[in-house]
Amino acid sequence: MQQRGPDAKLSVVRASLGKALSPHGGRGTLQPTMRWSKLFTPTLRDAPNDAVAPSHKLLIRGGFIRQLHAGHYSMLPLGWKVHQKVADIVRDEINALGGQEFLLPTMHPADIWKTSGRWDTMGDIMFRLEDRKGAETALGITHEEIFASVASELSSYKQLPQIWYHIQIKFRDEARPKSGLLRVREFHMKDSYSFDVDEAGLDASFELHDGAYRRIFERLGIPAFGVEASSGAMGGNDSVEFMTPSDAGEDDVIRCTNCDYSANIEKGTSALPAMTDEPGPDAPERFDTPGVRTIKALEEFDGGAPADRQLKTLVMVLDGTVTLVVVRGDHQLNTQKLSDVTGAIEVRPAEVAETVAALGAHPGSLGAVGVTDHPIIMDEALRGRTNMTTGANTDDVHYRGVSVDRDVPVGQWADLREVQEGEPCPNCGTALTIVRCIEIGHIFKLGTTYSKAFGASVSTPEGGETPIVMGSYGIGIGRNMAASAEANYDDKGLIWPVSIAPYEAVITLMRLDDDCVAAGEKLYQDLTAAGVDVLLDDRDARAGVKFADAELIGIPFRLTVGPRGLKEGKVEFNRRATGETVEVELDAAAAAVWEAVSAAKS
């Protein structure tokens, strides 16, 4: 370190500080936001009482985000910095696929949604409003319609394939926003859309995105895997969800511990052992079951039957139509499967009054035997079963000896049941596990639904015309930021991967005396020149406060500059992830940090 007169140096430093500290464009050597003393990062010792998920608590405590109201968060400077780094990684990977970045509006006319039919099918999830003329508009929940309408200007197969995307705010009126950034009503999403001339092209575009998404999660420090999923309201025939295990998630995923089978519980199945029944009587027999209202009670009732020999009849209302859904007594209905199988948008259990009106009995005594005035959907697991027990549609009366093929006028067979933990894997027979997960990305093969609706077609080499085959691919920026936080923290706070940390390194000044300030500023200049995103902690605070804050907000590397080390010409180099601290020569410190950052990013 150069030796100068202390007074002279002090005045130089003060002059530089004064300029740098000006929030009005003072041209100091440091950006004001690079000085912690000027950075708006309100860290809290305690998380708000209503935060539960670790990422929620830590993002609040670290001063990354603040809630405005349910499902709407303000991004504070640190949070926005992370958010932008996440977005940049996503952008980088989609650009690498040849993706072209757009920016489409987020307020849409009702017409475009009516054209696709989703104005009605999207229901309450869509924020709808009227403009001053009374025209119906909506805030965009996704952009298939808008991109497809733009794609109608594509005219020749020679232009394909195309991958288009934008990173734009979506609005979704979620029934239940929760867990901080994990489920919100207003969020940035990267949604990309592929346009191909045929299915083979779509498959290729889909595979490209599959690879890009896996690289994205890798770079975000999120352990991710793909699962078979229900396409839900998006339409299309094939989709893969990307999941990361977390208690803060909202999806249950079936995973095999042996083979690579994994599926959303809304889609997955298992291999049930076959059941053999006695043939039973020639016709169902009614018998009185006073007070028996549940599967369990019927199991215990003298003359009843075990749950796997009962037919459970659920009265559901599908888009207004009362429908009987029959599953095995010990099985659970998955309503998403029911929705997917029937195409019904609104699926709900019937009210008791509706049930009584439809079948003449109360829940607990219901059955589908001989019912012809309501559609009956039966779970695949009940195929061929005989000698079963079920309600007789008279309170306190059941049937035994029911054969489903003979006695129940089934209109549709489908896989409706929800897989239970421990059931055998459909591929290899190993016991399945169920893991709680956060859905961090979803990619869909859409087909031609939207291109047909919006007239997006291209001429073919043969001189004909063919609708463009589309795919759509979504990844929520804020949710992935939170998912990374869920995967990377300890009892001290966040441990961001270097790739998305708000700063890659922090220089912590133990004292604000001349030597420390000068050494810190020099390190800052060297690191900045080397392209490292660095923060200078120049606050007049105790060491413990500075260390605790740096650890809370999860900066990967820390240089500690204090008189103790400076006497030996050394500073301390600390790694957040491991807690490891080593002394390095002051002159070599910047290089050491640069190397660590480079190594982590490569």
Next chain:
RNA sequence: CGGGCUAUGGCGUAGUUUGGUAACGCGCUGCACUGGGGGUGCAGAGAUCGUAGGUUCAAAUCCUGCUAGCCCGACCA
């Protein structure tokens, strides 16, 4: 949408049962000491107790409506 819980300075809480005019910790401001893991002392600032109404001499406290937030569930007939 159903159920449960909650709302008191920036954050965390007490006070509500039994009405009497708002307290504590952290944070913030000033001063002093201190100075390598959230330090100490002194002195301060900061709350119409979510909101509207009601009961009462008197309401954070009791009653009613509304609003907002959090959690669980939305299938076990």
